Amino acid sequence: MSQELSLAAVELRGVTVRYRDTVALSGLNLSVARGRTVALLGPSGSGKSTALKVIAGFEQPAAGQVLLAGKDVTALAPAKRGVGVVVQSYALFPHLSIQQNVAFGLKGRGLSRQQLRERVAEALAVVHMEKYTKRYPAELSGGQQQRIAIARALAIKPPVLLLDEPLSALDAQLRQQMLAELQELRRELPDTAMIYVTHDQQEALALADDIAVMREARLVDMDVTERLYHQPPSGFTASFLGGANLLSAVVESFKPTDDGVCTVRIAGRQFRFRAPFEAAIGERVSVAIRPYACQLAESIEGENVFPVIVHSVQWRGASYRLIVRLTETAEQLSVDLPATVLPPEVASTISLRVRREDAVLVPAEVAVR
Known part of the structure; x- marks a missing residue:
């Protein structure tokens, strides 16, 4: 493998961005390999x-470096970086045709008219919009405009494609359709590194090879998507x-030889759950239980069963969302039950069971400084 192919497509080293008294990024270190899709x-x-x-x-860091394929581009102008960008507003030029919009980023690259047409046709084919070259943005739906914005970014054949919440302006049904389109786009561009910004966890889970979780200007956790979901640090x-x-x-x-299962006490009761880290006896931790993992139990007996008081019941079509509180500590939980199950009454006391494999221990939350 050549050195160029082995280098990270994108690397941020200690990048800090400040706006007067506000820190927008604090010492961000991030590496994205060629062909990987990372969700921020x-x-x-x-x-x-x-x-x-x-x-x-578009932003100059106060500190740190930006590298593309190993080259320091921190001081390089956006037009010279060769990066494709798709923003949530699409930013199409209303007075230009679709063909002219897609060709815009190719100007000044020394292409002949024939090469220009071929490059535009190739980019439009990737997003299945070949028949719309003569139209204008106002004549297209939101989803079609988004495809054109992607085609314009792809026309320059970028090694890196940046997408900033591109689905946020779409309705729920169209968003699902475009998620499928973006998944197909990933398959058609196996060598392109993609960085996808979103606040929607479902988009991140559907599209990303890796997820980087950010909070208050800092990178909190980053890992392969499936591992980060099942074993959050x-x-x-x-x-x-x-x-x-x-x-x-x-x-x-806690016995490391016992399949990493840890015995903990919650509200005076014993429970056994997975611990992906070595937990010390007496250590305060948190148990992470997703709403779907809670099941109704017929009695308080058995492993990992605890009593709760039902505070509210919301019907959500395919499921019921219960807000419940532990009887001993009043800690609140969200619980999802299938709509096929008769929901309990508000103010009633019920028992919930969580299988040991459906919950995981995480370190007790520490305030972010």
Whole structure:
């Protein structure tokens, strides 16, 4: 393998961005390999869009470096980086035809008219919009405009494609359709590194090989998508990626040879759950339990069963969302039950069971400074 292919497609080294008294990014280290799709996931204001702007060259960091295929481009103008960018507003030129919009980024590259037409046709074919070259943006639907924005970014054949919440302006049905389109796009561009900014965990899970979770200008956790979901290293990632409930617990015993299963005490009761880290006896931890993992139990007897009081019941079509509280500590949980199950009455006391493989221990949450 050549040195160029072995280098990370994108690398941020200690990147910090400040706006007067506000730190938008704090010492961000991020590496994205060639052909990988990485989702930057986090709440509004976490710094994920700022990270994208730094890579594209729209923001200049106060400290740190930006490297593309090993080359330091920190001081390089956006037009000279060769990066494709798709923003949530699409930013199409209303006075230009679709063909002219897609060709816009190719100007000044020394292409002949024939080469220009071929490059535009190739980019439109990738997004299945070949028949719309003569139309204008106002004549297209939101989903079609998004495809054109992607085609324009692809026309320059970028090694890196940046997408900043491209589905946020679409309705729910169209968003699902475009998710499928983006999945197909990934398959058609196996050598292109993609960085996808979103606050929607379902988009991240559907599209990304790896997920980087951001919070308050910092990178909290990053890992392969499936592993990060099933073994979150922190309470924040567990709750943000999958909406896990976090229950306070104290470690009573831990044996690494016992398949990593740990005995903890929650509200005066013993439970056994997975611990992906070595937990010390007496250590305070959190147990991450996702809403779908809770099941109704017929009695309080048995492993990992606890009593709760039902605070509210919401019907959601295919399921019921229950908000319940532990009887001993009043800690609140969200519980999802299938619509085929008769929901309990509000204010009633019920028993819930969580299988040991359906919950995981995470370190007790530490305040972010």
